[in-house]
Amino acid sequence: MPAVVLVGAQWGDEGKGKATDVLGSRVDYVVKFNGGNNAGHTVVIGDEKYALHLLPSGILSPGVTPVIANGVVIDIGVLFGELDALEARGVDTSALLISNAAHIIAPYARTLDNVTERFLGKRKIGTTGRGIGPAYADKINRLGIRMGDLFDESVLRDKIEGSLEQKNHLLVKVYNRRAITVDEVAEELLMYRDRVAPMVTDTSLVLNAALDRGETVLFEGGQATMLDVDHGTYPFVTSSNATAGGACTGSGVGPARIDSVIGVVKAYTTRVGEGPMPTELLDADGERLRDVGHEFGTTTGRPRRCGWYDAVIARYASRVNGLTDFVLTKLDVLTGFEKIPVCVAYDVNGVRYQDLPQDQAAFAAAVPVYEEFEGWTEDISGAREFSDLPDAAQKYVLALEEISGCRISTIGVGPGREENIVRHDLLHARGE
Numbered sequence: 001m002p003a004v005v006l007v008g009a010q011w012g013d014e015g016k017g018k019a020t021d022v023l024g025s026r027v028d029y030v031v032k033f034n035g036g037n038n039a040g041h042t043v044v045i046g047d048e049k050y051a052l053h054l055l056p057s058g059i060l061s062p063g064v065t066p067v068i069a070n071g072v073v074i075d076i077g078v079l080f081g082e083l084d085a086l087e088a089r090g091v092d093t094s095a096l097l098i099s100n101a102a103h104i105i106a107p108y109a110r111t112l113d114n115v116t117e118r119f120l121g122k123r124k125i126g127t128t129g130r131g132i133g134p135a136y137a138d139k140i141n142r143l144g145i146r147m148g149d150l151f152d153e154s155v156l157r158d159k160i161e162g163s164l165e166q167k168n169h170l171l172v173k174v175y176n177r178r179a180i181t182v183d184e185v186a187e188e189l190l191m192y193r194d195r196v197a198p199m200v201t202d203t204s205l206v207l208n209a210a211l212d213r214g215e216t217v218l219f220e221g222g223q224a225t226m227l228d229v230d231h232g233t234y235p236f237v238t239s240s241n242a243t244a245g246g247a248c249t250g251s252g253v254g255p256a257r258i259d260s261v262i263g264v265v266k267a268y269t270t271r272v273g274e275g276p277m278p279t280e281l282l283d284a285d286g287e288r289l290r291d292v293g294h295e296f297g298t299t300t301g302r303p304r305r306c307g308w309y310d311a312v313i314a315r316y317a318s319r320v321n322g323l324t325d326f327v328l329t330k331l332d333v334l335t336g337f338e339k340i341p342v343c344v345a346y347d348v349n350g351v352r353y354q355d356l357p358q359d360q361a362a363f364a365a366a367v368p369v370y371e372e373f374e375g376w377t378e379d380i381s382g383a384r385e386f387s388d389l390p391d392a393a394q395k396y397v398l399a400l401e402e403i404s405g406c407r408i409s410t411i412g413v414g415p416g417r418e419e420n421i422v423r424h425d426l427l428h429a430r431g432e
Helices: 016-024 076-088 107-125 130-139 147-151 153-176 180-192 193-199 203-213 245-249 282-290 311-321 360-366 390-406
Strands: 003-010 029-032 041-045 048-050 065-068 098-101 217-219 259-268 267-270 306-307 325-329 339-348 352-353 368-373 408-412 420-422
Touching: 003 016, 003 311, 016 217, 016 259, 016 325, 016 408, 029 130, 029 352, 065 203, 076 193, 098 193, 098 203, 107 130, 107 153, 107 180, 130 193, 147 193, 153 180, 203 217, 282 306, 311 339, 311 390, 325 390, 339 390, 368 390, 390 408
Parallel strands: 003 217, 003 259, 029 065, 029 217, 065 098, 259 325, 325 408
Antiparallel strands: 041 048, 267 306, 339 352, 339 368, 408 420
């Protein structure tokens, strides 16, 4: 049975939660390997709508073991807020496992995130202010606090003290904020210790043992390719590796064990936060995509920037992730458009780019080169076979497949769990 990585192929919000949920009944483990509570998944099951932020989408699938792996940064208060909300709705969350090596978002990380972003002014990144970046910075600077540290109070206090020695100078002398004490941080973190203890384990060991037994493991990426700290539109990115390689470093499972890599891509493009977006629409079409697609952040509620499908981005995502399949979501949102443009290349100061410019200034100056496709007016939400789609919709999907560099295996035609067209089985081994 396969180990499958599922990542966003644009700037996030592509529908990864739904794609994970569709596979949920056929997998044994769903693993969140990067990010924190700075991005959300929305999953619709029947008449119920679930907004997840830190938890893996697999927590909604009975029989699936959800895992928060070592590459994630965890706000423990948010974690238990989500768990309590799901339990109140009758969802069993008792199977959740958390890596003892996952880093904790300390209270001072949230403080620093907000004051730093305001300090940047026009150069702001557009963070969610939830402490994600500072927590990852502490991790890299070897000042971080890990989940396993909760169970040795002397170690925990020593680490908090070491981190605050630096941060209080910044808070007081640069940002004109009050100093934070070791006691208040330790008190906040330790209040969760007993409750979280049964969940914390060596998840790398657990996952590798599951693969040894022939069980199926799905690795679910937070954020998306264009927000990856190495491969995204830097500096307007997240603080972790949201591409497929991050599944290995973020979980402790080696790359030779990965069988397939699925990229989730919308039938159009959205982005939240600052930074360039070549196909962005600042007109009635952009407003229509936002309204019909309900394009508002699951975590922040912020309106998403909307634009036409960008095949340059899709080809780039296919390459850097080694994609074996695309899941195309929200095709139904395009119903009713007379013409549907697709960006097939960029024009940068008179030079045509088929591939993504690596120079930040060039990407910021990119003007999309469009190819237009005929739209359709028929309601496609009931389609379950590719042949059920109108001819124009079929031609649109086939054109995206050809110019995006990877086959489209599943097509979303509505928000519900069952509103999909499956062209190829996503749980195939590489090369099948």
